Amino acid sequence: MAGSNQTRVVISGIGVVSPIGIGIDAFWRNICSGKSGIDRLQTFPNGNLPSKLAAEVKDFQPEIHLYNKKFLKVMSRDIQLGVSAASDAVRNAGIKEGVVDPERFGVSFGAGHIPTTPDELVEAVKHCAEHDTFEITRWGEGVMGQITPLWMLRQLPNMPACHISIEHNAQGPNNTITSQDSSALLALSEAMRWIKRGAVDCMIVGACTSNINPVDLSRKNLIDLLSRDEDPKRACRPFDRDRDGTILGEGAAAFVVENYDHAVRRGAEIYAEVIGLGAGCDGRASSDNNHQNDTGLVRAIESAMRQANLNPGQLGHINAHGKSTKIDDQVEARAYHRLFGDDATKIPITALKSYFGHFDAGSGAVELAASILSLRHNATPATLNYETPDPLCNLNVVHGEARPLSIPTAMSVSRTAFGQSAAAILRAI
Template identity: 35%
Template sequence: MEHRVAITGIGAVTPLGNTTTETWEAMCAGRCGIGPITRIDTEGLSVGVAAEVKGFDGEAYFGRREAKHLDRCVQFAMAAADEAMTDAGLDAEGAVDHERLGVYIGSGIGGVETYTEQVHLMGEKGPRRASPYLVAMMIPNMAAGNVAIRHNAQGPTLPVVTACATSAHAVGEAFRAIKHGYADAILAGGAEAPIIREVVAGFTACRALSTNPDPATACRPFDAERDGFVMGEGGCVLALEQWEHAVARGARIYAEVVGYGNTDDAHHITSPDSEAAGIARAISQAVTEGGVNPGEGLYINAHGTSTKLNDASETLGFKRALGEDAARAAHVSSTKSMTGHMLGATGAVEIMACALALRDGIVPPTINYATPDPACDLDYTPNEARACDLGWALSTNLGFGGHNACVALRAVKEA
């Protein structure tokens, strides 16, 4: 038996705000979360801007002792999961069988801040100074592991690692697990804390990051003058739940997850396939499984990284998967123009944006858009949010290694 899957809770810690409400309001207002880097010394780096989380105090949230043993990315995941659980009402006594509650929270690079700090420490003072918490703080599964412990989630738990497609795949795999009866509810999403010198230097070296020093124009997806992505950080977790289970307990439902596509370009370790075959197949898979009808009001939250290759190939992918007419009629935007690229957390944040767009009938904008690119010729909702009658949404994400993900949502038209 197959089950319908609802989104009943959302939690977010992003460069736009430390809650879902703050983040969504900022998105709809077209606010930019990008600014000068403050967390690290940027001397010698050619990149000086990023989308940092502001005002998040891990010691205040978790207590000094616990925070000391949690990498920043894990803190983001746990705070987002707390909000999602409360928002969904799954933290209430008897709301869910904990043996049927799972956690699918991934991270592209895990506790890299902890790892690099410890490497430097051992380089200065020797390996005997390594922290006994080093391994438990750096491995990428610990966001999921700590969330499972915190919420007594004893069901299927599967951290996903597919670079920038990580949390989109986490949501998609959680959707499949619930659809096929392996869980009643799953906390799904991702977290990342990559704004450290080593990571910034590495992404700069492979020519992925924008070197534009102006926070207001550094990230401009689909614009002809784009020159790379802007790194972001944060976490987002969605509470996915079997539809009948949610209805039976009177839960509020944001949107229905109806389809999922997962493919690989098998083309290049960092560059997308210029022919867009892989992402087009992922979109087609999600559209087919979900029975998506683009004519009933379609919003697409694009991966839209603000890199030359991604934005052009993704635009082509939409046309190949949906057809020229449907692609041109769709409302497209890249919320990375506001959040920056949150790497392993970005997919979940963008699925969140899709769910809230369907709920509110508002398409968040692609800000900083000024100069059209002939290779990017769809409606990218430039600079201002737009009220629309929406029935469906697609969220697409691509990751290094050729990973492609697409998640399809349907607006809630019934209880």
């Protein structure tokens, strides 16, 4: 058995805050019923935005999840999502005070760009305005006093990990991964290395992102490939021939990652074992690869498969990056064909951004949660809106309804627009 002579690393707790459910029960139930979290943007007016749909987390009350509620005033939406997911994961793992040695309890968490919201700076900007111009000299002369001294703490990407460590007295290693979509899997890889070398017994791992704010939505409408479809039921269509872009969303997922022996000693419920992790980057682009190449993803999956000691026929499913843009899906499919040859058309593939859109670091974490739960429930979720196969992808995309998971392994992959890729392979235990 892979890893039998080495330290084994397992998942013993899961927390999810997503557009299709808060908590693992609601999350899995809505995936199985094919319920999409994509709808018309509600948080603020969207009339001037080309893409008017989003996947928002509804009915989110962070004070229900957090222990240290006094910190909410210095938490942005992203941070609230991430810390709440982490608190749920720790509860789910049955970790209470005294269960884990604080010095052997760490945090590795993914986050992205956390923009300020316009209302946080509006008073300061007003004091610099005169006759429809902005007087920059006034900013340093006295306007800085109009901004709360703790303003910056809401924007720093390392703050989710900081708050999580304070919340759970995790005094061990603490790090933040800011590598967009691949952040969660890279954080998991870092945690696995710490556990395997004996530096810690237990880690809180995950990632969070909220793209649902005026600054991020406006920026990404200009630079990202977002769907212009006005029907939320069909807008996000990974690997479908008629896809026209992705949909922005928000969410977080967190995991308690633990030394197997430590988990057994404390009587923990174990969801899955992490048996393979890999990472890779595309490097320098060439002129004949449609402006993107698949080298990083190929290297990441090769590394994970080698570590797990699996062949393609031993994969129960691939939880694809499936961003739902023309180029990203084609590049991903090309990587699978390079890696697996004819087996690329046989391995079941699911693409869950069709349920909750794309939100950088956070979406990779939420997808990983779905793969872990699929092992628990022996089912591969169906991809929504997959109606017309894209001949340039030619993959075995699970659609229509969930498919039984005949092999108790799953691979989750993430890839960034800059070519950083990561892959994780898990096995039921």
